[in-house]
Amino acid sequence: MTEEFGFVDQEEAEAPGDEWESLDVSDDEADRIARRQDADFDEFRIRVKDTEQFKVEASVFDDATLAAVYKLVQDGHIGAFGGPVSTGKEANVYEALGHDGEELAVKVYRINASNFHHMREYLQGDPRFEGIGSDKKKVVLAWVRKEFANLRRAKAAGVRVPEPIAVQRNVLVMDLVGHADDRARRLSEVEVENPETAYEVVREYMRRLYSAGLVHGDLSEYNMIIHEGELFVIDLGQAVTVHHPNAREFLERDCENVASFFSRQGLDVTGEELHEYVTRPEPEPSADLE
Numbered sequence: 411m412t413e414e415f416g417f418v419d420q421e422e423a424e425a426p427g428d429e430w431e432s433l434d435v436s437d438d439e440a441d442r443i444a445r446r447q448d449a450d451f452d453e454f455r456i457r458v459k460d461t462e463q464f465k466v467e468a469s470v471f472d473d474a475t476l477a478a479v480y481k482l483v484q485d486g487h488i489g490a491f492g493g494p495v496s497t498g499k500e501a502n503v504y505e506a507l508g509h510d511g512e513e514l515a516v517k518v519y520r521i522n523a524s525n526f527h528h529m530r531e532y533l534q535g536d537p538r539f540e541g542i543g544s545d546k547k548k549v550v551l552a553w554v555r556k557e558f559a560n561l562r563r564a565k566a567a568g569v570r571v572p573e574p575i576a577v578q579r580n581v582l583v584m585d586l587v588g589h590a591d592d593r594a595r596r597l598s599e600v601e602v603e604n605p606e607t608a609y610e611v612v613r614e615y616m617r618r619l620y621s622a623g624l625v626h627g628d629l630s631e632y633n634m635i636i637h638e639g640e641l642f643v644i645d646l647g648q649a650v651t652v653h654h655p656n657a658r659e660f661l662e663r664d665c666e667n668v669a670s671f672f673s674r675q676g677l678d679v680t681g682e683e684l685h686e687y688v689t690r691p692e693p694e695p696s697a698d699l700e
């Protein structure tokens with residue numbers, strides 16, 4: 411970990427919930443901080459912009475993004491910022507330290523680089539985002555909050571995902587899987603010692619997600635990470651509810667991707683059979699047991 415932001419010792423703020431009805435992305439606090447004349451924020455901005463890492467990352471950390479990070483520091487979610495874990499076209503993931511030294515992953519979306527037409531396809535038809543409109547910033551910010559809510563829902567359904575901690579504007583804070591010096595690896599990068607067990611875990615997670623009303627929508631060996639033998643599902647930004655008009659198509663594609671990975675590991679599995687397993691209704695509790 412490098413480049414301390416400084417530690418802001420405050421009561422741990424409540425992480426925002428799934429209350430989509432009250433979601434108002436235009437009235438966002440980080441935007442207000444960025445616009446406001448605030449001596450503390452100005453000092454923070456100068457301090458951060460002076461560090462080597464942020465000079466390099468100037469395209470990601472515009473003033474509004476810095477203000478979002480500032481708010482997360484003030485709220486006690488982030489204590490120190492580390493280097494990048496992954497740099498993508500739409501988002502970068504950084505290591506960070508929390509309030510009590512816990513290791514975090516901070517995913518920062520680039521509003522301008524995001525493919526918002528693609529995002530809109532997933533948002534339109536999702537009852538949580540009715541009336542989202544076509545304003546680019548609104549769409550991207552809704553996407554980030556959607557990823558946060560999806561992580562929560564997946565976790566509540568018993569799917570192993572990084573614990574979501576906070577979301578602010580285009581910045582999502584979650585638990586880091588693995589450690590800064592011992593990174594979690596993508597399923598695609600590891601040698602799967604016991605593909606049968608791994609497949610059973612993945613198919614169970616897909617079933618639990620589906621029973622909780624969600625379809626991942628981009629599931630493959632690239633969006634599952636492994637640490638100390640545990641498998642975590644990540645990147646739930648595009649996950650849609652089962653009511654989405656394309657939910658079936660997305661689920662079929664996820665099943666094909668997963669089955670094709672595991673057939674390459676030597677298993678005799680197909681996308682259809684996986685789809686059947688994931689969508690099979692739960693058996694009713696037997697009357698004998700009541």
Ligand SMILES: Nc1ncnc2c1ncn2[C@@H]1O[C@H](COP(=O)(O)OP(=O)(O)OP(=O)(O)O)[C@@H](O)[C@H]1O
Binds near residue numbers: 646
């Ligand atoms: N919570 C986490 N803990 C550990 N590593 C993580 C975490 N979240 C993301 N990563 C790492 O960062 C990479 C990118 O994350 P993610 O897939 O969420 O972002 P993305 O921008 O959608 O990436 P891509 O475009 O490559 O799919 C992951 O492959 C993983 O290696």
